[in-house]
Amino acid sequence: MTDTEKQTGSTSIELLSFRVGGQDYSVDIMSVREIRGSAKATSLPHAPFFVKGVINLRGTVLPIIDLSARLGLQSGEDTERNVIIVVDLGERTAGLMVDAVSDILAIPSEEMQPPPDLAADEAKTFVSALTIVDSRMIRILDLEAVMPPQGEEVA
Amino acid sequence: MSDPMAEIRASFFIECEELLESLQDGLQLMDDGDTDPETINIVFRAVHSIKGGAGAFGLDDLVRFAHRFETAMDEVRAGRFHPDGEAIRLFFACADILGDLVRAARDDDQVDDAVTGPVLEKLDKLVGLEEEEEEVLDFTPATLSLDFGDGLLDLPDLPDLSALPAAASSVEGLPSLDLPADMPALTAEALAETTTKGFTVHFKPENALYASGNEPLYLFRALRDIGDISVTCHCGDLPNLNQLDPDTGHLSWDVTVHTEESEQSVREVFEFVDGLCVLEIKPLTGTAAMIAPASAPVVEKVVEKAVETAAPEAAPIASPQKPPVSIKMVTAPAPTPKPAPVAKLPVDSDDDTLDEAPKDEKSGSFAPIKATGTPTQPRATVRVDLERIDRLVNLVGELVINQAMLSQSVTEAGLPPNSPVSTGLEEFLQLTRDIQESVMMIRAQPIKSLFQRMGRIVRESSASVGKDVRLYTDGENTEVDKTVIERLADPLTHMIRNAVDHGLESTEKRLERGKSREGHVTLTAQHRSGRIVIEVSDDGAGINRERVKQKAIEKELIPADAQLSDSEIDNLLFLPGFSTAAEISNLSGRGVGMDVVKSSIQALGGRISITSHEGEGTTFSISLPLTLAVLDGMVVRVADETLVVPLNAILETLTLTETDLKALGPETHVVQIRGGFVPLLDLGAELGYRKPQDSYVGGIVLLIGQEDGNRAALAVDAIEDQRQVVIKGLEGSYGRIPGIAAATILGDGQIALILDPTDLVGQASGRTRVRQPQHALVG
Structure with missing residues (x-):
């Protein structure tokens, strides 16, 4: 897809870009384990609003995060056509529910920009960097921040 | 260091744990009055083997401590010291520290000298021995040479062929290796020690010695630490260069040591290469000759015999030019010399003159033989990485889920119940259950190791509160x-x-009340209806309910005018931030109380309860599931969600009629069951799935019983099934959810949550409020 860029950039990062609530986001492709269609999630009691529930991923219990709700965006169309990106964060694995997966991009690291400081925007805290591809702004997601807080209840 | 070393190291530490366990066992037996030499031997051998292994890995702290401990135990073994209760307590303390040191070494940690120092001092005082630093240093050679052998000796097959057996022999073989060392110790040491001025040592390493990474240079250096030495190297055996096999050693040495030390300390230098070399140690001067012969010739003979029996290695000595035949086999014959001297010994010594010699040798030699047969392995076992077992457990879990899915689709396909598919599936179900049970049993372990650790806690904590x-x-x-x-x-x-x-009174108070001076703490474990019940009881004063209540009122945990039953007062102990000790001791009373205990037991799916009798003592009872992996549950539906309720929590199920259901206050209901009233909880509402229903008449409820005798009725929409489910933890992937114990995967591949009824009832709030003693009281 964007092989040319890969050759020029000394250190480039490969990103998986996707659409959520009408905006373009991306995550480091190394943290993506798989992409799968949506499934009916078992809802969890007392869960934060953005935790959709858990699904069975070949025998493991996978929490699903509704990313548009998490980012405070307009919830897109209904869940039928949604896609789940399974991401690995060291110890934890979670599914991010997004509208659609768009592309794999290789971005030279010097083209990454820190997000400007806009305190009002809630979603900003979830964005670790910005970049421009084909005049579209791609937000790079801070996966750690997106994850639901963990451990406070664990005895 | 290379990977094989790490592996050997790891297995050494595993072995250490086992040895520590048998050490504890042995000490316990001794404490109970067992004076069987065999018991003492087990203890001695455990310490000795740990020391041996530790020496090989260069764990100096461990070696140093183990050596002193071993020396003390040796005194006991030789019958020179008869331990009393005090001494055994000290031995226990030593065993504990030894365990600490082993763990510290494993984790690359340090144990403070301040901990080991006083104990060692006491130990030495007790046994009446003064240890010299030199002895400790004796053990370094093996250490250094292991590293050395890796690089310099250039043996390509070192890790596989030689390092492994070497480590193994230093750990397992050592008990028998003592043998030659003990004999002179018994005969010569006591008598001849002072008169001898030195020794000549003839030392011819066998190939196995080099192959196991030992290095003569370090042995000589260790000898030098004992006294002045002069070394002569015999290189007459060296073949021509074209015949030289680089894997074979051709050199032998004669070392003259001028020392005041006993023969044993010279011999100890070679302790770790024993059986891997030809070793002759003779007293240097004639003065000792009249006393020493009893030992020296015998030893020589033993060595010679050993050499003869260790066939291939003996060849170079007899005919130096003959190239060794089976060099690749070097490690295999190493153990053979051990049985040989033992078997031959009595015969040899009969030929000798002194009467006491055979006697001593017998006591020295027979004990180890008897011992090697007994150590704690009645069954053959395999050590398996826990990760592999866990994977197996997971896979079997998958199999069970898969089987459930299969039977569900067979049912949906509308096949008759007696069709071949159905019967086959039936058998399949049986098999998967069997497999699952067997796999679960692999993970099960006797609780003994835990109990042993508690023994230490008792010893330490009782000492600190006197x-x-x-x-x-x-x-x-x-x-x-x-x-x-x-x-x-x-x-x-x-x-x-x-x-x-807190439980036990002070000694004075106990005597005052006519109790035994010694307080008793009892720890029991038993299986009871599919759960394990662990009880901790003491024969102390029991819970002072008046004081507990006073304290709770002071801390504003309960209102001042609260009317509480005895069991309610007892349960106050589990409230966060509750501590009863009038004065805070350094043991407990730091605010980390029974509430933490309770929550960690609950996290295991267990319950804790308390019974106490004034003046007689207190018993805490923990009931736990046998395994954390499977559970028999009832599958229920609530508000379009499927949930699993653990079967052991359900007392009965019933359909509500109008007469059963009584309104209590504006928002709560109770259910009348056979004359008793039970609070009604709407499961869907409690979990936040829906609002409370308008009417529960005609609804199905599960009557939930708890460990503490409290009951609650859970309203559900439907009961779907009763089956065994595989528990999938949520805490790893998501975190703990109030009222939910775990998750499972149902036959249709959907995830269902498993309820934690006690937690749910305890947390119940809102429309249908239940009066739970401890929680109701907090508010």
Whole structure:
């Protein structure tokens, strides 16, 4: 897809870009384990609003995060056509529910920009960097921040 | 260091754990009055083997400590010292420190000298021995040479062929290796020690010595630490260069040591290469000749015999030019010399003159033989990486889920129940269950190791509060899932400390009340209806309910005018931030109380309860699931969600009629069941799935019973099934959810949550409020 860029950039990062609530986001492709269609999630009691529930991923219990709700965006169309990106964060694995997966991009690291400081925007805290591809702004997601807080209840 | 070394190291530490366990066992037996030499031998051997292995890995701290301990035990073994209760307590302390050191070495940690120092001092004083630093240094050679052998000797097959057996022999073989060392010790040491001025040592290493990474240079250096040495190297055996096999050693040495030390300390230098070399040690001067012959010639003979029996290696000595035949086999014959001297010994010594010699040798030689047969391995076992077992457990879990899915689709396909598919599936179900049970049993372990750790807690905590306490254990062979055992350690430690500190009265008070001076703490484990029940009881004063209540009122945990039953007062102990000790001791009373114990037990799916009798003592009872992996549950539907309720919590199920259901206050209901009233909880509402229903008449409720005798009725929409489910933890992937114990995967591949009824009832709030003693009281 964007092989040319890969050759020029000394250190480039490969990103998986996707659409959520009408905006373009991306995550480091190394943290993506798989992409799968949506499934009916078992809802969890007392869960934060953005935790959709858990699904069975070949025998493991996978929490699903509704990313548009998490980012405070307009919830897109209904869940039928949604896609789940399974991401690995060291110890934890979670599914991010997004509208659609768009592309794999290789971005030279010097083209990454820190997000400007806009305190009002809630979603900003979830964005670790910005970049421009084909005049579209791609937000790079801070996966750690997106994850639901963990451990406070664990005895 | 290379990977094989790490592996050997790891297996050494595993072995250490086993040795420590048998050490504890042995000491316990001695404490109970067992004076069987065999018992003492087990203890000695455990310490000795740890020292041996530690020497090979260069764990100096461990070696140093183990050596002193071993020396003390040797005194006991030789019958020169008869340990009393005080001494055995000290030995226990030593065993504990030894365990600490082993663990510290494993984790690259340090144990403070301040801990080991006083104990060692006491130990030396007790046994009446003064240890010289030199002795300690004797053990370094093996250490250094291991590293050395890796690089310089250039043996390509070192890790596989030689390093492994070497480590093994230093750990397992050592008991028998003592043999030659002991004989002179018994005969010569006592008498001849002072008169001898030195020794000549003839030392011819066999190939196995080099192959196991030893290095003569370091042995000589260790000798030099004992006294002045002069070394002569014999290189007459060296073949021509074209015949030289680089894997074979051709050199031998004669070393003259001028020393005041006993023959034994010279011999100890070669302890770790024993059996791997031809070794002759003779007293240097004629003065000793009249006393020493008893030992020296015998030893020589033994060595010679050993050499003869170790066939291939003996060849170079007899005919130096003959190239060794089986160099690749070097490691195999190494053990053979050991049985040989033992077997031949009595015969040899009969030829000799002194009467006492055979006697001594017998006591020295027979004990180890007897010993090697007995050590603690009645069954053959395999050591398996826990990760592999866990994978197997997971896979079997998948199999069970898959089987359930299969039977569901067979049912949906509308096949008749007696069709071949159905019967086949039936058998399949049986098999998967069997497999699952067997796999679960692999993870089960006797709870003994945990109990042994508690023995230490009792010893330490009783010493620090100055009480005389004895721990009785029962049912230590009860098998429980490994994870349960691991996670029980902290809460149990806390409870034991509590029992010693708060439970038992001070010695004076005990005597005043006509109790035995020694306080008793009892720890029992037993299986009871599919769960394991662990009880910690003391024979102390029991709970002072008046004081507990006073304290709770002071801390504003309960209103001042609260009317509480005895069991309600007892349960106040589990409230966060509750501590009863009038004065805070350094053991407990730091604000980390029974509430932490309770929550960690609950996290294991267990319950804790308390019974106490004034003046007679207190018993804490923990009931735990046998395994954390499977559970028999009832599958229910609530508000379009499927949930699993653990079967052991359900007392009965019933359909509500109008007469059963009574309104209580504006928002709560109770259910009348056979004359008793039980609070009604709407499961869907409690979990936030829906609003409370308008009417529960005609609805299905599950009557939930709890450990503490409280009951609650859970309203559900439908009961779907009753089956065994595989527990999938949520805490790893998501976190703990109030009222939910775990998740499982149902036949249709959907995830269902497993309820934690006690937690749910305890947390119940809102429309249908239940009066739970401890929680109701907090508000």
